[in-house]
Amino acid sequence: MAEHPSELADPAYRDAVVELLGALANGELSAFQQIADDAKLAPTLAARAELGAMAVAEFGHFGRLRDRLRELGADPDVAMAPYAVALDAFHRNTAPADWLEGLVKVYVGDAIATDFYREIAAFLDADSATLVRDVVADTGQAAFVVDRVKAAIAADPSVGGRLALWGRRLVGEALAQAQRVVSERDALAPLFEGSAGRTGADLAALAKIFAKLTEAHAHRMAALGLSA
Amino acid sequence: MAEHPSELADPAYRDAVVELLGALANGELSAFQQIADDAKLAPTLAARAELGAMAVAEFGHFGRLRDRLRELGADPDVAMAPYAVALDAFHRNTAPADWLEGLVKVYVGDAIATDFYREIAAFLDADSATLVRDVVADTGQAAFVVDRVKAAIAADPSVGGRLALWGRRLVGEALAQAQRVVSERDALAPLFEGSAGRTGADLAALAKIFAKLTEAHAHRMAALGLSA
Numbered sequence: 001m002a003e004h005p006s007e008l009a010d011p012a013y014r015d016a017v018v019e020l021l022g023a024l025a026n027g028e029l030s031a032f033q034q035i036a037d038d039a040k041l042a043p044t045l046a047a048r049a050e051l052g053a054m055a056v057a058e059f060g061h062f063g064r065l066r067d068r069l070r071e072l073g074a075d076p077d078v079a080m081a082p083y084a085v086a087l088d089a090f091h092r093n094t095a096p097a098d099w100l101e102g103l104v105k106v107y108v109g110d111a112i113a114t115d116f117y118r119e120i121a122a123f124l125d126a127d128s129a130t131l132v133r134d135v136v137a138d139t140g141q142a143a144f145v146v147d148r149v150k151a152a153i154a155a156d157p158s159v160g161g162r163l164a165l166w167g168r169r170l171v172g173e174a175l176a177q178a179q180r181v182v183s184e185r186d187a188l189a190p191l192f193e194g195s196a197g198r199t200g201a202d203l204a205a206l207a208k209i210f211a212k213l214t215e216a217h218a219h220r221m222a223a224l225g226l227s228a
Numbered sequence: 229m230a231e232h233p234s235e236l237a238d239p240a241y242r243d244a245v246v247e248l249l250g251a252l253a254n255g256e257l258s259a260f261q262q263i264a265d266d267a268k269l270a271p272t273l274a275a276r277a278e279l280g281a282m283a284v285a286e287f288g289h290f291g292r293l294r295d296r297l298r299e300l301g302a303d304p305d306v307a308m309a310p311y312a313v314a315l316d317a318f319h320r321n322t323a324p325a326d327w328l329e330g331l332v333k334v335y336v337g338d339a340i341a342t343d344f345y346r347e348i349a350a351f352l353d354a355d356s357a358t359l360v361r362d363v364v365a366d367t368g369q370a371a372f373v374v375d376r377v378k379a380a381i382a383a384d385p386s387v388g389g390r391l392a393l394w395g396r397r398l399v400g401e402a403l404a405q406a407q408r409v410v411s412e413r414d415a416l417a418p419l420f421e422g423s424a425g426r427t428g429a430d431l432a433a434l435a436k437i438f439a440k441l442t443e444a445h446a447h448r449m450a451a452l453g454l455s456a
Contacts, residue, residue, distance in 0.1 A: 052290070063281075077272060
């Protein structure tokens with residue numbers, strides 16, 4: 001990839017990009033693991049294979065983010081490490097009780113991640129932004145999930161109430177962990193402080209991003225036949 | 229792929245090929261799941277990523293075997309289903325207690341599978357045989373495992389005794405499940421009965437294959453610094 005020294009010449013900014021890519025890379029590796037795990041709950045081998053393919057896609061995303069970290073001269077492990085605690089806490093606090101909860105988690109998690117990637121790309125250097133947009137453009141296996149969840153609700157409407165609560169818990173936990181990370185990781189700040197040639201954003205702007213993610217989540221839940 | 233009607237024209241033989249490919253496909257899907265699981269025990273993110281890549285490779289193998297099943301006009305789910313019980317039993321009876329046991333299991337499992345694929349290819353129609361040989365030629369990430377295990381034994385020789393026992397248990401359990409499957413699944417028999425144009429093998433020949441696998445396993449354990 002061609003580099004734009006004007007953007008990455010500032011070491012604090014470069015470090016912030018590395019921080020963010022480290023968080024995303026760890027998130028993808030962790031999603032791979034989690035979805036592979038959820039696949040065990042699949043009622044059929046075909047469904048297990050579908051979820052397996054989604055897990056493999058997440059691992060592919062992880063690989064691309066890791067490669068970008070190396071291009072930036074960073075050690076991927078070091079960049080990823082600070083986010084292990086929050087990711088573990090998220091997955092521990094949102095362990096699906098059954099196959100449907102697992103599906104909803106994959107769907108919600110994937111959708112929120114996609115929205116977040118698109119929002120955050122605006123704050124990244126051009127090459128990292130292209131990569132991040134590219135990575136999320138590659139999903140779209142969610143149709144499988146939507147079909148399954150809708151069919152389950154149609155078969156037993158009481159499932160809808162339970163999954164609606166579950167969706168709320170997922171997004172609440174995701175935002176709680178994200179907020180914690182943002183407040184604790186000072187190294188991310190230069191990304192949002194604004195500087196010549198980049199769109200700036202402060203913590204208020206970040207709060208607006210979270211609000212947008214939450215709103216988009218509510219729309220998706222409604223489309224799924226669930227009230228957020 | 230070009231078909232050889234002379235081989236697959238016999239419905240019983242074709243069904244037997246489907247049976248075997250179903251067993252292999254389920255084995256690969258199950259290996260994907262298991263290795264992704266073992267990755268959780270990794271002491272570092274880099275090691276977790278290495279194991280993740282191995283899991284992804286297994287999923288790729290699964291996909292190719294599933295495609296071949298479809299080419300043969302079979303429903304992959306139906307072909308895979310009979311092997312779920314034996315595979316689940318194998319993994320349940322050999323759940324690794326820690327990272328090193330997980331690594332040894334990946335190594336032993338991958339190596340035995342590779343040997344078995346090579347042996348069994350001789351009994352398959354030409355296109356299936358090419359696919360099966362091709363699938364196993366693609367591994368070779370085992371060097372990573374060998375290095376880690378050797379380093380762990382060098383650091384603490386008592387680890388060697390424990391892992392040697394573990395290796396014995398793995399191969400014993402694998403052969404027990406394989407024997408059970410072979411004796412229960414009559415549909416596999418035409419593969420080994422021999423007919424014009426194919427190498428035939430009866431149960432005695434199959435027992436010889438198992439003996440060869442066990443011997444090769446012993447050599448590998450010794451190379452790892454473990455007595456089998």
